[in-house]
Amino acid sequence: MxxxxxxxxxxxxxxxxxxxxxxxxxxxxxxxxxxxxxxxxxxxxxxxxxxxxxxxxxxxxxxxxxxxxxxxxxxxxxxxxxxxxxxxxxxxxxxxxxxxxxxxxxxxxxxxxxxxxxxxxxxxxxxxxxxxxxxxxxxxxxxxxxxxxxxxxxxxxxxxxxxxxxxxxxxxxxxxxxxxxxxxxxxxxxxxxxxxxxxxxxRVTGKAVYGLDVDIPGMVYAAILHSPSLHGKIISIDDAETKKVKGVLKVVKTERPMPHRTSEAVAVIGTNWWAALKGKKALNVKWDNGDLEKTLSTDKYFAETYEAAKKDGINYEEKGDFSAKYASVEKKLEANYETPFLAHAPIEPENAIVHVKDDGSVEIWAPIQGPDWALRDVCAYMKVAPEKVKINVTLLGGAFGRKAYHDFLLEACHLSRELKKPVKVIWTREDDISQGPYRPGMLSHMQGFVENGSITGYHHHAIGESIVGQVFKGLKSDEADPWLSEEISMNNNKYTFPAASKISWTNVKTDIPIVWWRSVYASNFGWGQECFIDELAHLAGKDPLKARMELIKDDRFKKVLETLAEKAAWGEKLSEGQGKGIAVFKSFDSISATCITVTKKDQGVSIDKVVTVIDCGYYVNPDNVKAQTEGNIVMGITAAIKDGITFTNGVCDQSNYHQYNIMRLNETPKMEIHIVDSGANPGGVGEPGLPPIAPALGNAIFAATGKRMRKLPFDINNLA
Missing domain, CATH: 3.30.365.10 (Aldehyde oxidase/xanthine dehydrogenase, molybdopterin binding domain)
Incomplete structure (x- = not known):
């Protein structure tokens, strides 16, 4: 058509x-x-x-x-x-x-x-x-x-x-x-x-067609050199060596359009991908980084979040006067929980073919998560009507949120318009990991108190950059981010604190591009919420499971926790050096709870077993529910114990899998997935299994070693 x-x-x-x-x-x-x-x-x-x-x-x-x-x-x-x-x-x-x-x-x-x-x-x-x-x-x-x-x-x-x-x-x-x-x-x-x-x-025989598999008659390939400091400006381009590469057709100054800003880039155009890539490696570009070397760093960003934790945030919800009550009680706790920036790192990197035709119409072949969003972005960027754009969506070799951010697609649009022929843009793994966008790094400033042996007060102050603000430019300066605030609200997670509770927010901005990552904010703030509930339970002298059951009145939550206690044998006597930790979190209308068992090993611990219980209401295929949850376990553990994304002097410190590790098959612990058939309306399954993983692991480590982990990622082999 x-x-x-x-x-x-x-x-x-x-x-x-x-x-x-x-x-x-x-x-x-x-x-x-x-x-x-x-x-x-x-x-x-x-x-x-x-x-x-x-x-x-x-x-x-x-x-x-x-x-x-x-x-x-x-x-x-x-x-x-x-x-x-x-x-x-x-x-x-x-x-x-x-x-x-x-x-x-x-x-x-x-x-x-x-x-x-x-x-x-x-x-x-x-x-x-x-x-x-x-x-x-x-x-x-x-x-x-x-x-x-x-x-x-x-x-x-x-x-x-x-x-x-x-x-x-x-x-x-x-x-x-x-x-x-x-x-x-x-x-x-x-x-x-x-x-x-x-x-x-x-898929397993190679017949399935992904974006990288598509060829269009007459197309050329583009390998794009982005500024190492993300937003550097081009001073000069020396393409003498690049033009010597057989198959290189042209070197073109181009751009990377992102929602919050557009950055300069250089594209090497070739008759084939390898020529374009080799030409890119031979390219010599000088960049003006301005003050990015001083201002664009994760250390600076997190320092600002910790400073924000010392001040009041914008209230999203409050029951009672938390600050007054917190000041008056004797048994109380305060802690900060940090989560890093993370790359999506899909197996198939970003790629797109765009053909801007002589009549101004645009045809696209690309692995994109949302053709409707892509159409909106292309129409706005190219200034064409939707009737002039045709999108052919291929299968996606992974995405986790990354391929609903269309910088790579708009790069192809820009180049095809300039070259007047179909252009295939392919990002390398290095582009993907070092350029972003990323899951935002976040800080949870937690406060809580205990009275008469029970947890009665709780405050979660969420701090960091806002997807609503940076990507959609939709956050007012006096407004709490609605996405993450609802995610950690009492209404969502069903905790009831008798004396006082509060959810607040502070926006700490950064030019590091951010976007949703598997389970979005739940992956950040489940860490602080569920580890801190554990801390408060120990302060109250309560079993962590019992403490949660006392705080939760919702029947579905209780059923999930009761099922977890049974399937994970929560009350069993453990061997010396073993510890179990639990966590529960609701996201995307599904409730997921996890128990992780660890054993002390030298200066660290080994992960013995992960048991997850999920209530996702009605579901289509239980095998798919389990497969998705297993993927969440692997991704959740990876996010807890492997590498985060860091920036130093304006440049990303990670470039490929050797610096941004993914958990391997031989590292994967035993996993059990159990589904609660609640008969409720369908919830999601692609993401809800992830948020409880890191906190369950952190709580298990505390149970086994007495060491409380508050910053992700950590080295599971050396917890000193």
């Missing part, structure tokens, strides 16, 4: 359909979403997310959530297949392209199943009822005598059947049911069951 005015032939070719039959759209992704029938306007794709059943019986769904490994290419069709009474292999999937008609299309915030749970199922149920009614009319029998099975409608008394394709045209002439009856969860055959992921064979 070249653009929104696609022909019937274009649409059929792209979706793999043979001819139109029954086509249904969804009004929104809200709970009250309605299903509507698509009429000839479909030829222009003037529709919302939809399903199409053609006259050959092919079933196609437009997937509005790109797959970066989290399994949306299974989860989304599973919702449809369940209600249509077909198997997963009977549903074809096509990726959305960012146009408004498809609604929210960003894979992030663990939102895919949460947002699509009812809308997609409604569309499937509506199609099933319309096909059933069409068959009943054809046979002149009651609808109640008919049922759907494996792509056909069956007349139960006689065994007669008609395929969906045979009924599609008739069904398309019927009214769409306003409130189609959804299946009772007890009757689910796909949802909540173990099902093989049908996309795995292509």
């Amino acid at each position: 070249e653009n929104i005015k696609a022909t019937r032939r274009d649409f059929l070719k792209t979706t793999g359909l043979t001819s139109f039959g029954l086509a249904l759209g969804i009004s929104s992704f809200a709970k009250d979403a309605t299903v509507k029938k698509i009429v000839p306007a479909i030829l222009k794709l003037e529709i919302n997310p939809f399903i199409v059943i053609d006259t050959a019986g092919n079933i196609t769904i437009i997937n509005p959530r790109p797959d970066m490994g989290q399994g949306s290419t299974q989860a989304v069709p599973s919702l449809l297949a369940e209600e249509l009474e077909v198997s997963l292999d009977q549903v074809k999937i096509a990726q959305s392209d960012g146009k408004d008609k498809y609604g929210n299309q960003t894979s992030g915030g663990s939102s895919s199943v949460r947002s699509l749970w009812e809308p997609i199922r409604k569309a499937g149920a509506a199609a099933r009822e319309m096909l059933t009614e069409a068959a009943a009319k054809r046979w002149n029998v009651p609808v109640s005598e008919c049922s759907a099975k494996d792509g056909a409608i069956i007349h139960n008394p006689t065994g007669r059947s008609l395929g969906f394709g045979e009924l599609a045209d008739d069904a398309s002439k019927l009214e769409v049911p306003k409130n189609p009856k959804l299946k009772d969860p007890k009757d689910f055959k796909i949802i909540g069951k173990y099902n093989k992921r049908l996309d795995v064979p292509e």
